[in-house]
Amino acid sequence: MNIFLQQLATGLSIGSVYALLAVGYALIYSIFDFTNFAFGALMMIGTYAAFYSISLVNIPLLGAIIIAMLITAIASILVELLAYRPMRAKKASRLYLMITAMGVNIFIQNLAIQTIGGSVKAFPSDWAKQVVDFGIVKMPRSDILAAVISLTMLVILWHFLYKSRLGLGIRASAYDTRTAGLMGLNVNLISLTVFAISGFTAGLSGVFFGMKYAVYPAMGGISNKAFIAAVIGGLGSLPGAVIGGIVLGLIETMVSAYISTTFRDLFSYATLVLILLFLPNGLLGKSVQDKL
Amino acid sequence: MSLLEVENLTVQFGGLKALTKVNLKVDEGEFIGLIGPNGAGKTTLFNAITGVVKPCEGDIIFRQKNIKGMRPDKIALSGVSRTFQNIRLFPKMKVFENVEIGINRVAQYGIIDAVIGLPKQRNKDKETYEEALKYLEQVGILEYKDAYAGELPYGIQRRLEIARAIATKPKILFLDEPAAGMNNDETNDLINFLGKLHKDTGIAIVLIEHHLEVVMELCKNIMVLNLGNMLAHGSPVEIQNNPDVIKAYIGERRQKTNV
Amino acid sequence: MGYARGILILMSINIVGVCGIIILTGYTGLFSLGHAGFMSIGAYVSAILTKYFGIPFLISMIIGGLIASLSSLIVGYPTLRGKLKGDYFAIAMMGFAESIRLLFSNIYPYFNGALGLSGIPLKMNLTTSLIICIIVVFFTYRYLHSQHGKLSISIREQEVAAELIGVNVTKEKLKSLLISAFLCGISGGMMAFYYTYMTPNTFSAELSNNMLAAVVFGGMGSISGPVIATIILTALPEVLRAVARWRLVIYGLLMIVVMLFRPEGLLGNKEISLYPLIQRLKKGKRVESVIAKEGK
Numbered sequence: 001m002n003i004f005l006q007q008l009a010t011g012l013s014i015g016s017v018y019a020l021l022a023v024g025y026a027l028i029y030s031i032f033d034f035t036n037f038a039f040g041a042l043m044m045i046g047t048y049a050a051f052y053s054i055s056l057v058n059i060p061l062l063g064a065i066i067i068a069m070l071i072t073a074i075a076s077i078l079v080e081l082l083a084y085r086p087m088r089a090k091k092a093s094r095l096y097l098m099i100t101a102m103g104v105n106i107f108i109q110n111l112a113i114q115t116i117g118g119s120v121k122a123f124p125s126d127w128a129k130q131v132v133d134f135g136i137v138k139m140p141r142s143d144i145l146a147a148v149i150s151l152t153m154l155v156i157l158w159h160f161l162y163k164s165r166l167g168l169g170i171r172a173s174a175y176d177t178r179t180a181g182l183m184g185l186n187v188n189l190i191s192l193t194v195f196a197i198s199g200f201t202a203g204l205s206g207v208f209f210g211m212k213y214a215v216y217p218a219m220g221g222i223s224n225k226a227f228i229a230a231v232i233g234g235l236g237s238l239p240g241a242v243i244g245g246i247v248l249g250l251i252e253t254m255v256s257a258y259i260s261t262t263f264r265d266l267f268s269y270a271t272l273v274l275i276l277l278f279l280p281n282g283l284l285g286k287s288v289q290d291k292l
Numbered sequence: 293m294s295l296l297e298v299e300n301l302t303v304q305f306g307g308l309k310a311l312t313k314v315n316l317k318v319d320e321g322e323f324i325g326l327i328g329p330n331g332a333g334k335t336t337l338f339n340a341i342t343g344v345v346k347p348c349e350g351d352i353i354f355r356q357k358n359i360k361g362m363r364p365d366k367i368a369l370s371g372v373s374r375t376f377q378n379i380r381l382f383p384k385m386k387v388f389e390n391v392e393i394g395i396n397r398v399a400q401y402g403i404i405d406a407v408i409g410l411p412k413q414r415n416k417d418k419e420t421y422e423e424a425l426k427y428l429e430q431v432g433i434l435e436y437k438d439a440y441a442g443e444l445p446y447g448i449q450r451r452l453e454i455a456r457a458i459a460t461k462p463k464i465l466f467l468d469e470p471a472a473g474m475n476n477d478e479t480n481d482l483i484n485f486l487g488k489l490h491k492d493t494g495i496a497i498v499l500i501e502h503h504l505e506v507v508m509e510l511c512k513n514i515m516v517l518n519l520g521n522m523l524a525h526g527s528p529v530e531i532q533n534n535p536d537v538i539k540a541y542i543g544e545r546r547q548k549t550n551v
Numbered sequence: 552m553g554y555a556r557g558i559l560i561l562m563s564i565n566i567v568g569v570c571g572i573i574i575l576t577g578y579t580g581l582f583s584l585g586h587a588g589f590m591s592i593g594a595y596v597s598a599i600l601t602k603y604f605g606i607p608f609l610i611s612m613i614i615g616g617l618i619a620s621l622s623s624l625i626v627g628y629p630t631l632r633g634k635l636k637g638d639y640f641a642i643a644m645m646g647f648a649e650s651i652r653l654l655f656s657n658i659y660p661y662f663n664g665a666l667g668l669s670g671i672p673l674k675m676n677l678t679t680s681l682i683i684c685i686i687v688v689f690f691t692y693r694y695l696h697s698q699h700g701k702l703s704i705s706i707r708e709q710e711v712a713a714e715l716i717g718v719n720v721t722k723e724k725l726k727s728l729l730i731s732a733f734l735c736g737i738s739g740g741m742m743a744f745y746y747t748y749m750t751p752n753t754f755s756a757e758l759s760n761n762m763l764a765a766v767v768f769g770g771m772g773s774i775s776g777p778v779i780a781t782i783i784l785t786a787l788p789e790v791l792r793a794v795a796r797w798r799l800v801i802y803g804l805l806m807i808v809v810m811l812f813r814p815e816g817l818l819g820n821k822e823i824s825l826y827p828l829i830q831r832l833k834k835g836k837r838v839e840s841v842i843a844k845e846g847k
Binding site: 029033035037083086087090092093094095096098099100102103104105106107108109110111113114221224227228231235262263265266268269272273276277280 | 576580582584625626628629630633635636637638639641642643645646647649650653654657707760763767796797799800802803804805806807810811814
Binding site: 342364373382389392393396397398399403407408413416420456 | 689690693694697698699701702704705708709711712713714715716717718719720726730772820
């Protein structure tokens with residue numbers, strides 16, 4: 001039983017990071033009907049921003065996390081302004097948009113590999129590595145931090161989307177961007193806000209993955225989990241992304257513990273295929289009227 | 293038995309009832325008009341019949357078979373064809389190739405045949421090409437055959453869409469606002485063109501149009517939709533004198549001048 | 552001379568794979584980042600069949616291609632049907648390639664896991680690879696210029712209209728996927744019998760990205776465009792040794808630039824044509840005869 005509770009705790013921790021990551025991805029998808037394939041690269045930027053803040057400038061962990069979020073948000077906005085927005089203005093097809101996003105991803109990722117070097121580094125925080133003993137359950141500080149901050153961010157995001165004017169504008173845009181624009185909403189401001197938020201989540205998640213696993217330029221691949229989580233919950237739905245992320249985190253941890261660590265990712269992928277076969281609209285499916 | 297019978301059709305999107313218990317009957321070779329203010333549900337009716345949206349209630353009987361909820365491509369293969377409000381041609385294909393797709397929606401020979409290139413396959417391709425040219429000539433745009441569909445002038449694009457639609461040899465053709473964006477001369481040309489097309493091919497046609505003169509001129513039977521409900525049904529004279537119809541249209545016009 | 556020979560063989564191998572992407576992405580408009588997975592399956596299956604079971608390499612390559620093709624249904628069937636947007640397919644393909652890599656890295660009997668498979672007989676010489684390449688390009692050309700190709704284009708251009716005309720969109724998409732997976736499987740087999748050693752990591756995202764780049768740069772809707780692009784992209788890293796390591800950075804940037812400023816790529820949906828060249832030569836001859844006449 002103890003092992004199960006332990007795995008549950010770890011699963012919820014990793015699940016909350018997946019949830020955050022999935023929300024960042026789903027936010028853009030639901031508003032722009034577009035998969036930001038550069039999401040992984042952004043995540044990587046966040047990790048390295050925190051890494052260098054701590055190792056080069058000696059900024060404390062919390063400060064480094066904030067810096068990571070800010071830098072990633074800026075990068076996200078830049079990508080939107082320089083690549084995505086011009087493509088949307090040209091009414092480019094879905095295929096072209098995907099290729100552009102992939103181009104951004106390839107560019108940023110390989111730029112990092114060539115400039116920083118492809119070696120794998122450990123996250124420079126001894127504080128985060130320390131394990132806290134709760135009696136029945138033991139968790140490294142990084143896992144606790146990840147869970148707490150991710151869940152807090154999700155609550156803040158929920159408040160923002162449902163209780164603020166800009167949030168209302170964003171939700172309206174999720175339904176119909178053109179009409180929202182015609183009704184007087186500042187669509188440009190909304191798109192920048194959305195990409196900034198997406199950047200925050202990417203940067204934050206990046207830091208947590210860096211803490212939990214390692215820091216390396218190709219770590220953007222973890223963002224595939226975001227896609228999978230979003231699909232499990234129901235693509236385009238934010239509550240779905242949260243649920244999908246937590247479910248994915250739990251599945252992965254349980255598979256790691258009870259079946260095999262090596263084939264963990266294989267199971268995640270198999271889950272994706274099964275959901276696509278039997279529940280293509282995700283767990284929340286069509287019953288979710290409100291896309292957000 | 294009618295060619296097409298739509299019974300009690302209801303289409304709902306979330307909380308919005310786009311169509312409520314709509315009935316429609318089309319006989320072989322009939323030319324029917326479908327009019328109504330914006331948002332009345334006309335295109336939704338087309339979408340329901342052609343399989344784009346699934347109705348929650350009602351039946352669509354085409355050639356004695358219920359096609360409600362069937363896959364759109366299967367519905368099309370059974371003899372239903374349509375054009376779109378926003379023209380949906382294949383822009384990077386040549387004009388004649390657009391029509392060729394209408395002729396061969398299913399490949400007529402296998403992959404091996406295609407690669408080896410036996411006379412059988414070459415002949416089929418030649419036949420298809422020549423048939424496509426015939427349709428282009430029928431709609432009067434043969435001279436554009438090698439142009440790319442995306443580069444055509446608007447009026448020609450509309451005709452190409454119709455050529456592609458009739459190339460499928462349909463029993464019934466749904467035209468969605470073919471006169472949209474046309475001036476008076478072009479609209480007159482269109483009236484003549486559609487009249488001749490109907491006479492030459494004998495296809496049943498259901499026409500959505502806002503240019504009422506087109507509908508009144510060509511259609512023996514007109515159906516009026518308003519807010520998802522069938523408002524009136526009858527001959528052009530009956531419709532023009534129907535007080536409900538007048539109210540629906542003039543009522544709308546009055547609102548426009550306020551804005 | 553042996554050096555140039557190697558590059559030509561590499562070009563042939565790459566062109567075979569790119570033909571698959573031409574059919575899938577260039578003509579049908581489906582976006583995949585995981586076709587390296589099919590190359591991996593083709594490579595391992597053919598290498599194992601020949602090395603351990605003595606099956607002639609051509610046959611084992613075909614079997615490899617067929618198995619790669621069949622495996623594409625795992626991804627293809629759930630994601631290409633119904634109203635699912637292309638994003639599902641793209642995401643699923645990424646996961647597929649990664650899963651294959653993971654799977655093969657952990658199977659030790661025959662596959663030798665992460666250590667890689669070595670001692671594969673060298674069967675790809677210049678003649679063999681060129682012949683395979685020419686056959687594949689011919690096949691691709693004939694296929695895409697037939698009704699099948701036109702149906703694919705119609706889906707790429709206007710999927711909704713195509714379906715409403717009566718095209719079975721799901722079936723045609725699956726067809727394109729199956730063929731593209733087969734061709735990538737063959738390409739993988741060619742790699743196995745050329746390099747004689749490979750690991751699951753040989754078939755990385757980089758391979759998929761390179762093939763996509765060739766189609767994007769060469770022109771979607773063209774065959775000669777991506778083929779020429781492949782030839783250039785294969786030769787370039789060898790020619791520009793100094794810049795070679797920045798290759799992928801440049802590809803990424805170039806992809807964005809091409810999408811923004813010239814989405815049709817090098818040749819768009821046209822093919823390279825000798826016709827204008829022939830016309831110019833004819834004109835030259837006419838001018839010559841006029842000058843000759845005047846001279847008299």
